[in-house]
Amino acid sequence: MSAKMLNITMNGLPMEVYEGSSILEAARSIGVDIPTLCYDEGLSGYGACRLCIVEIGSADRSKVVSSCTYPCEEGLEIRTHSKRVLDTRKMILELLICSTPGSKTIQDLAAAHGVITARFKPEHEDCILCGLCVRMCREQMMATAIDFAGRGPNRRITTPFDESSAVCRHCGGCMYICPVCSSRCMGPDADTTLCSSCLNLSPSCVEVYDHQQCWMPPDCGTCIRPEGEYLPATGRIIKVETEA
Ligand code: SF4
Numbered sequence: 001m002s003a004k005m006l007n008i009t010m011n012g013l014p015m016e017v018y019e020g021s022s023i024l025e026a027a028r029s030i031g032v033d034i035p036t037l038c039y040d041e042g043l044s045g046y047g048a049c050r051l052c053i054v055e056i057g058s059a060d061r062s063k064v065v066s067s068c069t070y071p072c073e074e075g076l077e078i079r080t081h082s083k084r085v086l087d088t089r090k091m092i093l094e095l096l097i098c099s100t101p102g103s104k105t106i107q108d109l110a111a112a113h114g115v116i117t118a119r120f121k122p123e124h125e126d127c128i129l130c131g132l133c134v135r136m137c138r139e140q141m142m143a144t145a146i147d148f149a150g151r152g153p154n155r156r157i158t159t160p161f162d163e164s165s166a167v168c169r170h171c172g173g174c175m176y177i178c179p180v181c182s183s184r185c186m187g188p189d190a191d192t193t194l195c196s197s198c199l200n201l202s203p204s205c206v207e208v209y210d211h212q213q214c215w216m217p218p219d220c221g222t223c224i225r226p227e228g229e230y231l232p233a234t235g236r237i238i239k240v241e242t243e244a
């Protein structure tokens with residue numbers, strides 16, 4: 001039995017998608033770029049960061065939804081880059097950059113979306129509660145060693161009873177996928193919320209990335225490259241200590 005197809009309109013363009021596709025999947029299938037932060041192709045959608053918002057419905061009865069979790073429906077009208085969407089994305093990025101100014105991932109997203117002012121006080125949070133680490137642990141590592149705990153301002157990621165987990169595989173998957181801890185920017189001034197937007201070009205602020213700045217367990221070797229090469233995920237230069 002062939003899969004059912006749905007007719008939708010993406011930015012005025014009629015298209016067909018498989019039933020069950022999210023708006024984000026439909027957009028990416030035709031090359032429409034929607035930014036994401038808490039989404040990863042290999043994991044279930046969660047809808048935490050709201051960066052992937054789009055506008056749906058006719059102009060007079062529209063609403064804004066998270067494209068990574070909203071399924072396509074027959075006849076759905078979608079606008080991925082309307083003024084309302086772009087303004088809201090910029091506001092979300094401004095809030096995110098103020099909560100975690102040290103995240104290179106968020107710095108790059110802010111720069112790419114023209115966020116040039118930040119009106120809120122920098123908080124330097126360790127976690128934006130995106131849930132990527134929890135889903136990575138549960139869905140890819142089949143470990144379920146960590147999860148959300150607490151409510152409101154006490155909401156956090158932790159192990160059961162905050163104790164060392166017996167089921168953790170020490171794979172590093174949770175740290176690898178974390179947009180806050182895996183790509184920390186050690187910029188020239190930790191109190192500067194918005195940097196000068198190196199945006200994946202050669203970073204002006206960090207010349208050597210070594211174990212002093214690494215969040216992973218010592219010497220895991222994940223980032224080792226020949227001296228002078230860039231680590232693609234961060235754009236940073238890797239220092240390799242060769243034996244004499
Ligand atoms: S290191 Fe442990 S907690 Fe992190 S993803 Fe792997 S199994 Fe889960």
Ligand code: SF4
Pocket residue numbers: 126127128129130131132133134157174177178179180181
């Ligand atoms: S620790 Fe990192 S990946 Fe996990 S919820 Fe917090 S920001 Fe997201």
Ligand code: FES
Pocket residue numbers: 035036037038039046047048049050051052053066067068069
């Ligand atoms: S990427 Fe969709 S809500 Fe975060």
